[in-house]
Amino acid sequence: MTVTDRSPTPLLPRPSLGRRALAHARNLWRQLTSMRTALVLLFLLAVAAVPGALLPQRNLNAGKVDEYIAARPVLGPILDRLEMFDVFASFWFTAIYALLMISLIGCLLPRLREHLRAVRSDPVPAPRNLARLPHHHRGSVDAPIDDTVDQVQTVLRRWRTVTRTGDDGQRSISAEKGYLREVGNLVFHFSLVGLLVAVATGRLFGYEGSVIVIADGGPGLCNTSPAVYDSFRPGSATDGTGLDPFCLKVEDFSADYLDNGQAEMFTSNISYQSGADIGTDRWQPYRLRVNEPLRLGNERVYLTGHGYAPRFTVTFPDGQSRTETLQFAPEDATTFLSSGALRFDPPGGTYPDPDERRRNQIALEGLFAPTAAFDGTLLTSAFPDMLDPAVAIDIYKGDTGLDTGIPQSIFKLNSEMINQGRLVKQARVNLRPGESTTLADGTTVRFDGAEEFAYLQVSHDPAQNWVLVFAITMMGGLLASLVIKRRRIWVRLRPHGAGTAIELGGLARTDQAGWGSEFTTLCQHLLPDAPSAVKEDR
Incomplete structure (x- = not known):
């Protein structure tokens, strides 16, 4: 009679909260x-x-x-x-x-x-049945087994080998090659991690600044503060202090154009100071071109664009004058028809009363064409190079808002000042270099020509060299992982009369073409009578 134990199965203790959280x-x-x-x-x-x-x-x-x-x-x-x-x-x-x-x-x-x-372990022992491997061959030689072992080790001298002796006197040699394939794979992936870290480091501790510099050999730029840039984009961990100091000035600028007006190349001759040269009269020349930046340590200075900066001279009724050169914004990227505005404050002493001085400020707003083309009195530009420059400007008189403390665009006048009547249009004229116009109160506005400006971008990336290093090692690791083959070969030797019986088996760790021919070559070195194409022997 069978007795069934119906006692309840004891419940396992429930893991603690800490163990469950750990799992x-x-x-x-x-x-x-x-x-x-x-x-x-x-x-x-x-x-x-x-x-x-x-x-x-x-x-x-x-x-x-x-x-x-x-x-x-x-x-x-x-x-x-x-x-x-x-x-x-x-x-x-x-x-x-x-x-x-x-x-x-x-x-x-x-x-x-x-x-x-x-890498530290020995190659694995030979399988019991080598005939089941993808590559297999049998043969014999007349040499004793000890001499044959020496010959096999000589042929496999560039392989990692280990020789094992069995109880029945047979010898087996295990050989493996292609460890650098996995090394290349690891180098590729670790370089990818390094590249990600380097890029992140550059984003955190780098910065980019853009600035327009008139190409007249003037003061130029000194990399001492974010305030010197027209736009400044610091990294997340950068506050703009502690910039690597250097100074540069743009001596000239030239652009090469195709017949259709398309720019072919921008070139600018600049002078720069860095290190111990700062504060001295020693300037180093450099030819700055597109995609050929000036490199100063971790700083790179790129030439990213250009434009034109018209120069005007305003002579006030008392004979005192002010001259200003200011960049205009290109409106047409093909012909470089540009627009902009300038504001002139009367020189000291011209109008002693501050309110009167404010009412007699001069403002200019209009277009600049490097190669002028007129349709009646309407100005446009026919070509981007400065072959026949001209301007079409509106001249205003009144309060330009220079001393209000309100930020204003350098390319447009404050429309609120015009709408409120605080800035009144006096004239609309077209001028070529050297031409001028005189207002009702005797103020003269003269167009003196234009200078070209260079649009520079300063980039600071403390990890840029590491980005290059990791990119190169990534490519090297990828190439090694694709070219190198991981393969194994086993040679089993048994005494056979006065000679030695040899059995070889080969296995590629990865499915790569070319391993079969290498296995055939090894067989021909060990067995002179081996055929030129060793087939699988089952």
Whole structure:
């Protein structure tokens, strides 16, 4: 008779909260550091970068961002809250970036340990049945087994080998080659991590500044403060202090154009000071061209564009004059028809009363054409090079708002001043170099010509050299992982009469073409009677 024990199965004690939290964290870590997760994060990083290419970015052009939001009153603010206009500094892009680095490091460290363990260990013993391997051959030689072992080791001198002796007197030689394939793979992935870290370091501690410098050999630029730049974009961990000092001035600028007006090359001769030369009369010359920046330590100075800066002289009724050269903004990228504005404050003593002085300020606003073409009195430009310059300007008199403390565009007058009648139009004229016009109160406005200006960008990236190093090692590691083959060969030797029976088996760790021919070559070295194409022997 069978007796069934119906006593309840004792319940296992429930793990403590700490152990459950530890198990959950361990599982989460394993998921995060899996290669599948790393590939998903890499794909997400590529997808997350797409809005940065499609939408205007605030750190590059804040004006374009404002225009985009104003044109889309519903969608624009939503995208702004999602940080779509600051993609590469957004919290979600940074989170993907950081998780990708953690995942890659978590994947690579175990692989590195495994590879070091494989390098230190001996090649694996020969399988029991070599005939089951993809490459196999049998043969015999007349030499004794000891001499044959020496010959095999000579042929395999560039392989990692180990010789084992069996109980029945047979010998087996295990040989392996191609460890550099995994080294190249690891170098590629660790270089990718290094590249990500270097790029992130450059974004954190670097900066970019853009400035317009008149090409007349004037004061130019000294990299001492963000205030010297027209726009300054510091990294997240940079406050603009402690800039690497250097000074430069633009001596001249020249542009080469095709017949259709398309620019072919920009060239500017500059002079610069750095290091011990700062504050002295020693200037170093440099020929600055597009994609040929001036490199000063971690600083790079790029020539990114150019334009024209008209020069005007205003002579007031008492004979005192002011001359100003100011850049105009190109309106047409093909012909370089440009627009801008200038403001002139009367010299000291011309109008002793401050209110009267303010009422007699002069403002100019209009167009500049490097190669003038007129349709009646309407000015346009026919070619981007300065062959026949002219201006079409409106002349205003009154309060220009220079001393109000309100920021104003250097390319446009304050329309509120005009609408309120505080700035009154006096004349509209077209002028060529040397021509002038006289207002009713005797004030003379003369167009003196124009200078070209260079648009320079100064970039500071403390990790730029490391980016290059990691990019080169990435390519080297990738090439090694694609070219080098990981393969194994086993040679089993048995006494056979007065000679030695040899059995060879080969296995490629990766499916690569070319291993079969190498196996055939080894067989021909060991067995003179081996055929030129060794087939699988089953």
